[in-house]
Amino acid sequence: MPSRNDPANSALYTQLHRRMVESGEWDRLSTIFSQRLTETGWVDDVHHRSKEIARSAGSEPGKTVRQIMTDVQEYAEGSVPASVRQGLMALIRQYLDSQIDK
Amino acid sequence: MQHPGPSCTHLADLDGEEEKEVMLRTYKKIVTWRLQRVNEAVSLGKRRRVSSPTCGTCGVTLSRPFVCLSCSYTGCWMEGHVYGHLRESGHGFCVDARTGSIFCMECDDFVYDQSFKNVYESLLTNAGEKYTTFRLSRMTREAYKPWIPDYKDTGALDKSVSLPCQGRRGLLNLGQTCYLNSILQSFLANPLLRNYFLSDKHNFKACKNKDCTCCEMDKLFSEIYSGDSKPFGPTSFLSTTWRASSSSGPASSELCAGYAQQDAHEFFISALNQIHATAKGSTKASCICIVHTTFDGSLHSEVRCERCGNVNATSDPMMDISLEIEGKHMGGHGGRGDGEEATLLSCLRRYTHPERLGANDYSCPKCGKNSHASKRLSIHRLPPVLSFQFKRFEHPTSDKSSARKIEKRVRFPSTLNMAEFTTLAQRNSSEGKVNGTSRATYAGPASMYEYDLFSVVCHEGSIDNGHYTCFTRHQDEWYRYDDDKVTHSTLGDCLASQAYMCFYVKRHLDYKPYVLPSYIQAREAEMQKEKERELQKMREMQAMEREVDDELLASI
Numbered sequence: 001m002p003s004r005n006d007p008a009n010s011a012l013y014t015q016l017h018r019r020m021v022e023s024g025e026w027d028r029l030s031t032i033f034s035q036r037l038t039e040t041g042w043v044d045d046v047h048h049r050s051k052e053i054a055r056s057a058g059s060e061p062g063k064t065v066r067q068i069m070t071d072v073q074e075y076a077e078g079s080v081p082a083s084v085r086q087g088l089m090a091l092i093r094q095y096l097d098s099q100i101d102k
Numbered sequence: 103m104q105h106p107g108p109s110c111t112h113l114a115d116l117d118g119e120e121e122k123e124v125m126l127r128t129y130k131k132i133v134t135w136r137l138q139r140v141n142e143a144v145s146l147g148k149r150r151r152v153s154s155p156t157c158g159t160c161g162v163t164l165s166r167p168f169v170c171l172s173c174s175y176t177g178c179w180m181e182g183h184v185y186g187h188l189r190e191s192g193h194g195f196c197v198d199a200r201t202g203s204i205f206c207m208e209c210d211d212f213v214y215d216q217s218f219k220n221v222y223e224s225l226l227t228n229a230g231e232k233y234t235t236f237r238l239s240r241m242t243r244e245a246y247k248p249w250i251p252d253y254k255d256t257g258a259l260d261k262s263v264s265l266p267c268q269g270r271r272g273l274l275n276l277g278q279t280c281y282l283n284s285i286l287q288s289f290l291a292n293p294l295l296r297n298y299f300l301s302d303k304h305n306f307k308a309c310k311n312k313d314c315t316c317c318e319m320d321k322l323f324s325e326i327y328s329g330d331s332k333p334f335g336p337t338s339f340l341s342t343t344w345r346a347s348s349s350s351g352p353a354s355s356e357l358c359a360g361y362a363q364q365d366a367h368e369f370f371i372s373a374l375n376q377i378h379a380t381a382k383g384s385t386k387a388s389c390i391c392i393v394h395t396t397f398d399g400s401l402h403s404e405v406r407c408e409r410c411g412n413v414n415a416t417s418d419p420m421m422d423i424s425l426e427i428e429g430k431h432m433g434g435h436g437g438r439g440d441g442e443e444a445t446l447l448s449c450l451r452r453y454t455h456p457e458r459l460g461a462n463d464y465s466c467p468k469c470g471k472n473s474h475a476s477k478r479l480s481i482h483r484l485p486p487v488l489s490f491q492f493k494r495f496e497h498p499t500s501d502k503s504s505a506r507k508i509e510k511r512v513r514f515p516s517t518l519n520m521a522e523f524t525t526l527a528q529r530n531s532s533e534g535k536v537n538g539t540s541r542a543t544y545a546g547p548a549s550m551y552e553y554d555l556f557s558v559v560c561h562e563g564s565i566d567n568g569h570y571t572c573f574t575r576h577q578d579e580w581y582r583y584d585d586d587k588v589t590h591s592t593l594g595d596c597l598a599s600q601a602y603m604c605f606y607v608k609r610h611l612d613y614k615p616y617v618l619p620s621y622i623q624a625r626e627a628e629m630q631k632e633k634e635r636e637l638q639k640m641r642e643m644q645a646m647e648r649e650v651d652d653e654l655l656a657s658i
């Protein structure tokens with residue numbers, strides 16, 4: 001997968017990303033994405049894990065949101081159901097195709 | 103509501119200072135901008151290009167800006183740029199524009215502060231009002247007025263005894279009564295029922311009803327919130343339910359006859375009927391009793407005749423929604439067939455999907471012929487508390503031995519948005535298809551449709567040897583009730599359970615101008631009359647005394 005940190009891609013990424021955000025497409029896709037993640041149980045699962053991480057750390061001094069995010073990030077990214085991931089990729093591709101025509 | 107965590111002393115120390123006022127004003131601007139953007143983007147349909155802030159460090163366009171509350175820096179969270187800004191500039195706080203959450207640099211965490219929370223809540227309410235227009239009246243919603251206690255309220259509050267805000271007690275099994283215990287635990291966790299009974303709206307000491315289930319609820323709440331944590335035996339609840347149902351006709355007496363294991367959902371419905379029947383202000387139609395104000399919604403049904411196109415629409419009250427787990431026609435629409443996992447949402451989609459009726463199943467009132475027709479259900483009015491039943495028990499014939507249980511897992515979420523299942527969304531969506539607008543299923547701000555899970559009743563084991571248990575939530579903690587045993591549980595365990603019923607409460611309750619209920623009006627009018635009668639009597643007495651005095655004076 002080409003990295004967006006690669007300077008050659010990063011300019012293109014920045015431009016496309018801006019277009020997606022400003023046209024409202026980004027918000028539309030994230031809404032769909034988060035609905036799918038809620039329905040498949042991913043949101044509740046990550047919520048549950050984060051909460052249990054916080055609980056097991058106790059309250060003194062406890063874990064900060066930033067620490068919990070670091071702890072849970074790998075699991076969260078890895079557990080996105082394949083069907084949701086593919087569905088979102090298809091929608092992004094559709095959008096990109098529609099932009100190339102213009 | 104209390105904030106769920108320790109508050110930040112850095113923000114608290116600024117209370118009353120000009121610096122905090124400035125930050126609150128900035129905060130208000132940012133949240134308003136975000137709410138406006140979200141609601142206008144969807145409600146206007148046709149999207150237009152809106153310029154968005156970029157990260158002050160990496161330059162990326164921000165779909166979720168974090169804004170410094172001291173200067174106008176905007177930055178991204180994921181790459182750590184807003185964090186870097188706070189660290190380098192010494193500025194103390196930033197806000198997540200999407201959620202309104204505040205991050206404190208010194209706490210190195212997201213923090214809760216009452217003044218910011220109040221601003222956020224009121225902006226959310228205002229946005230809700232502003233972006234809801236009713237189709238028929240084209241009017242905007244009633245403005246929210248926060249409750250400010252008057253001298254009478256304050257007096258009452260001063261006199262009242264404070265109780266702990268949570269009560270948890272196991273309920274003893276009185277001989278296969280786990281169905282009853284589980285439903286009672288779901289009632290006890292229901293915030294609307296709790297507020298009603300704990301605020302003494304139906305005092306069992308003052309009530310004169312016979313076999314009063316409302317009184318039993320009142321006693322139950324008193325027991326659970328008594329501070330005693332020993333398991334409690336709901337014997338008087340059980341016997342009252344028994345007597346009440348055996349006196350109210352054969353259908354319901356059958357229900358509670360004998361000690362056989364009962365169905366939790368049947369008990370739920372009969373308990374609601376009994377509470378309604380004994381509640382104050384209960385009426386036959388558009389009842390405002392505690393049961394109806396809590397659970398009552400309305401279901402809209404449209405039948406379209408395929409012969410003449412006539413649409414026959416009806417609305418019916420609904421106390422709960424019973425959902426099929428397995429569709430009759432599998433693999434039908436949208437490719438969501440057998441293979442896909444069952445979820446509450448997929449069941450609801452099937453429930454509100456058009457269904458084709460057979461040629462002999464429908465007789466059209468317009469063309470007067472039997473015809474194929476398509477029938478579609480939707481939710482016309484959402485209740486404050488939404489109850490779902492998953493139909494796990496099938497009775498193909500009247501013979502009891504033919505009954506079977508569907509063990510299939512149904513996934514249900516801890517938060518639920520009901521917008522797409524409403525009549526309004528269905529109409530907008532079919533209009534959208536006709537005239538090609540992307541208004542799609544927009545039916546007002548999301549805050550009007552959001553629900554939070556607060557209780558689940560589970561059925562474990564086989565149909566004739568099963569056991570009911572219950573999960574309930576207090577704030578963000580889950581507890582599991584297995585008759586007399588209460589254990590601290592987790593969200594994960596609750597969501598993995600074999601749910602038979604799920605209960606959700608609306609996150610933002612509806613409101614309307616306050617009207618004194620008619621039964622209270624009648625009572626107060628009666629009290630007023632009584633007072634006047636007494637005054638009249640006193641006046642007559644005084645007049646008589648004066649007459650006597652006058653006579654006495656005259657005789658001197």
Ligand SMILES: [Zn+2]
Binds near residue numbers: 183
């Ligand atoms: Zn950045």
Ligand SMILES: [Zn+2]
Binds near residue numbers: 191
């Ligand atoms: Zn700053």
Ligand SMILES: [Zn+2]
Binds near residue numbers: 111208209210
């Ligand atoms: Zn702080």
Ligand SMILES: [Zn+2]
Binds near residue numbers: 306309310315380
């Ligand atoms: Zn009573």
Ligand SMILES: [Zn+2]
Binds near residue numbers: 378384393394
């Ligand atoms: Zn009622």
Ligand SMILES: [Zn+2]
Binds near residue numbers: 410411471
């Ligand atoms: Zn017809």
